[in-house]
Amino acid sequence: MDYLSVVVALVVTIASIAIIHLLTRANKPCPPNLPPGSLGLPVIGQSLALLRAMRGDGGSRWIRDRIDRYGPVSKLSLFGTPTVLLAGPAANKFTFFSSALSTRQPRSVQRILGEKSILDIHGADHRRIRGALLEFLRPDMLRTYVGRIDGEVRRHLEENWAGRPTVTVLPLMKQLTFDIISALLFGLERGAARDALADDFTRMLEGMWAIPANLPFTAFSRSLKASRRARRVLEGITRGKKASQLLEHGNGKASSNSNSDLITCLLSLTDDQGDQLLTDEEIVDNAMVALIAGHDTSSTLMTFMVRQLADDPVTLAAMVQEHEEIARNKTDGDQALTWEDLTKMKLTWRVAQETLRIVPPLFGNFRIALEDTEFDGYFIPKGWQVFWTANVTHMDASIFQEPAKFDPSRFESQTMSAIPPCxxxxxxxxxxxxxxxxxxxxxxxxxxxxxxxxxxxxxxCKENTFVRDPMPTPLHDLPIEIKQRTAP
Structure with a gap:
């Protein structure tokens, strides 16, 4: 099919859906007291406008302009579904805690990550899967991961940073976090399989927030294909680990490494009847989510910390002092970090939190109304999406004074106690x-x-700009000049 045929098919499809939508809507009574705003064009709604804004200034101005026009509660249509945008701490609290709402990802995300992920289930299934994931993330297990992560970081810096005059930060941080995730979540060693998974993962992200039209030449179509390839890799890993566990059990051996990686951990969990707690499909879908959650958010955070510290010598000097003191106080001759060392990095984590406040990796997220409900006097019909964004409260001057100013002291305990919840x-x-x-x-x-x-x-690059696609991306992926630091 040539390009013109694809365009014609797309136009006819959208026009047909629009006509059906208008005829259907004409016969439906309008619910009372809906929020102000417009649903826009059928199917498309404001999706393209939001995506353009995210790839322009990060989307923040678009959201602020909408709030200025309609107020903190307004209706629109995103990714083919009627949506209510909510803004402010009270709206966040309602979104996070209301029993009338459950998580709801855009259809594009559902199709790429799978239908059984923790992002899109609720009730008993959500508690079951969340509990299984937290088994891998227990505090006693996290302590054992510090040394392995330390080794990955040392190797990465030696191979990709040391001795080089310039590096580009974002792709290197993504490579580092992908290596950590591959080792700890999937037990996947370096090699061709890991490299192929990394390539598919990158392509998978491109269509996460897109109109879910599976047509040639679209980002969504490319992402679906990459998702299928990545899923096949994870399905193969799951089958292999399951076979190994069955072989061990058949030989009368107890598994000695049931928590060595996420998939092995999930396969080892059983219910009261001794059956596998999660299905293979649930394990793969949630491994896909963990791949994104553990990779993209951390790499984005660390990239923007590097950007901030380049122009913030006071904060950098304080961080260097904190880390040199930790290194000096290690008496066992082993410089590998421990859990106890991490508990002393209080300033560094405040710097991370302030970076997350100004540039949150997650622009926003969705819930779905499980029943008719209301907020602030406005009616939210069952089946509608609720959309919240972090930036609205993070950059609210009535909550955070001088919100554009980078100030890690905001996250000292006595200061945070005065900040409204959510x-x-x-x-x-x-x-x-x-x-x-x-x-x-x-x-x-x-x-x-x-x-x-x-x-x-x-x-x-001195220009301090970034776009979202859908994660924040600094100009040119943040190239920097580096020099090896001399020991104090």
Whole structure:
């Protein structure tokens, strides 16, 4: 099919859907007291406008302009579904804690990640799968991961940073976090299989937030194909580990490494009847989610920390002091980091939190109304999406004074106690708050420890801009000049 035929087919499809939509809507009574705003064109709605804005200034101005026009509650249509945009701490609290709402990803995300992921289930199934994931992320297990992550970071810096005059930060951070995730979540060693999975993963992300039209030449179509390839890899890993476990059990051996990686851990969990707690499909779908959650958010955070520290010598000096003191106080002769070392990196984590406040990796997220409900006097019909964004409260001057100013002291405990609940929402909130917060924290603290002790850097591009696609991406992926730091 040539390009013109594809365009004609697309136009005819959209026109047909629009006519059906208008005829159907004409026979339906309008619900009372809907929020202000417009649903826009059928199917398309405001999706293209939002995506253009995200790839322009990150989308923040588009959201602020909409709030200025309609107020903190408004209706629109995103990714083919009627949607209510909510803004502010009270709206965040309602979104995170209301029993009338459940998580709902755009159809494009559902098709790419799978129907059985923790992002799109609720009730008993959500509790079951979340509990299974938290088994891998127990505090005692997290302690054992510190040394393995430390080794991955050391190797990565030696191979990709040391001795080079310039590096491009974002792709290197993505490579690092992908290597960590591959080892700890999938037990996948370096080689051709890991490289192929990394390529498919990158293509998979391109169509996560897109109109779910599976037509040639679209980002969504490319992402679906990459998703199918990535899924086949994870299905193969799952089958292999399951066979190994069955062989061990058949030989009368107890598995000695049931928590060595996420898939092995999930396969080892059983219910009260001794049956596998999660189906293979649930394991693969949630491994896909973990791949994104553990890879993209951490790599984005660390990239923007590097960007901030390049122009912030005061904060950088304080961080260097913190990490040098930790290194000096290690008396066992082994410089590998431990869990106890990470608990001393309080300033570094405040710097990370302030970076997350100004540039949250997750622009926003969706819920779905399980029943008719209302917020702030406005009616939200059953089946409609609810859309919240982190940036609205993060950059609210009535909550965070001088919100554009980088100030890690905001996250000192006495300062945060004065902030309204559900104002800082970089990790979401409520029963569905990100289960991988501590894992991401370990990745970030270990990486920044070695980075600030080994290198100094300056930006190659002074323009301080970024776009979202859908994660924040700095100009040219943040190229920097680096120099090896001399020991104090």
């Amino acid at each position: 104002s800082f929402v970089a990790f979401g909130g409520g029963p569905r708050i990100c289960p991988g917060i501590e894992f991401s924290k370990i990745e970030t603290l270990v990486t920044m420890h070695h980075l600030v002790r080994q290198f100094r850097w300056k930006l190659c």
